[in-house]
Amino acid sequence: xxxxxxxxxxxxxxxxxxxxxxxxxxxxxxxxxDVSGKGVPAALVMAVICRMFRTVANVxxxxxxxxxxxxxxxxxxxxxxxFCTAFVGILDLESGELSYANAGHNPPIIFGGCKEPEYLxxxxxxxxxxxxxYVYVGGRCSIAQGEHILVYTDGVTEATDAQGRxxxxxxxxxxxxxxxxxxxxxxxxxxxxxxxxxxxGCEQSDDIAMLDIRVTER
Numbered sequence: 195x196x197x198x199x200x201x202x203x204x205x206x207x208x209x210x211x212x213x214x215x216x217x218x219x220x221x222x223x224x225x226x227x228d229v230s231g232k233g234v235p236a237a238l239v240m241a242v243i244c245r246m247f248r249t250v251a252n253v254x255x256x257x258x259x260x261x262x263x264x265x266x267x268x269x270x271x272x273x274x275x276x277f278c279t280a281f282v283g284i285l286d287l288e289s290g291e292l293s294y295a296n297a298g299h300n301p302p303i304i305f306g307g308c309k310e311p312e313y314l315x316x317x318x319x320x321x322x323x324x325x326x327x328y329v330y331v332g333g334r335c336s337i338a339q340g341e342h343i344l345v346y347t348d349g350v351t352e353a354t355d356a357q358g359r360x361x362x363x364x365x366x367x368x369x370x371x372x373x374x375x376x377x378x379x380x381x382x383x384x385x386x387x388x389x390x391x392x393x394x395g396c397e398q399s400d401d402i403a404m405l406d407i408r409v410t411e412r
Contacts, residue, residue: 195411196222196287199378201386201404203349209401210236210278211347214244216251220287223251225260226345226405227280227322228299239276243268243322247282257282257295258332261322265297269326277323281345285337290409292343295332297322300348303367306374306408307340311367314343342381342408344370349402350385356394365392378406 200213210229215222225247229236243264250263260282268278279299285292294302294314298321305311317331337343346366353361369388373381382404389402 196285197378197408197410198222199382199406201382201402203386203402204232209233210240211349211401211403212240212244213345213403213405214247215405216248217287218252221255222285222287222407223248223283224285224345224405224407225280225282226299226347226403227278228347228349228401228403229278230276230321232401235274235276239268239274239278239323242271243278243280251284255284255293256332257284257293258330261295261297261319261330261332262328265322265324265328265330266326268323277321279321279347283343283345285343285407285409287409290337290339291334292337293332293334295319295330297330300346300351302343302345303370304335304337304341304343305367305370306342307338309338309341309374311370313363313367337409339409339411342370342373342378342406344381344385345405345407346385347401347403349400350389350404352400353389353393353402355392361389361392378408381406
């Protein structure tokens with residue numbers, strides 16, 4: 195089984211960051227994405243991708259193929275010339291095998307159990323919506339019992355403090371190194387608290403999305 199927690203905070207009234215997940219056939223399917231721009235146009239693209247994700251994920255069990263199909267749909271309907279970075283994963287709940295593919299998105303980070311925080315090595319590929327025939331390349335890894343995978347948008351690592359310094363990947367890894375035994379809701383709360391403390395009251399400039407998944411037992 196597993197535990198999941200998420201956080202989505204828009205910089206404006208509506209935003210373009212997204213996440214979606216569902217369990218079917220003993221597998222957890224999930225996506226985290228970031229549409230270019232902000233406001234209503236980005237939110238409309240976000241809604242299309244979220245709606246299409248489940249439809250496409252019922253057709254194939256390959257995250258790379260899911261991204262290829264989503265990219266084709268977005269490119270064909272992309273009158274506003276927007277694009278979307280995205281990470282798609284399918285986690286087998288029995289074996290712990292994670293198949294994944296990335297479309298220009300931030301690398302997720304795996305931590306917890308006996309594992310120190312480690313960013314997932316993968317093919318970057320291009321964001322969705324740029325070309326309609328791009329063939330995405332994915333990868334596989336194993337998530338052990340007690341480990342987390344945190345998928346997030348660049349609103350986390352590119353948050354700035356009053357001096358304009360980025361929160362950054364190193365600081366995120368340092369924060370997560372203290373969260374290895376915590377539950378997902380505690381992880382996302384801790385990261386957001388760190389971001390708030392770091393920003394020192396500065397206005398949030400970008401949407402923030404986090405999805406933390408922890409394998410609890412098999």
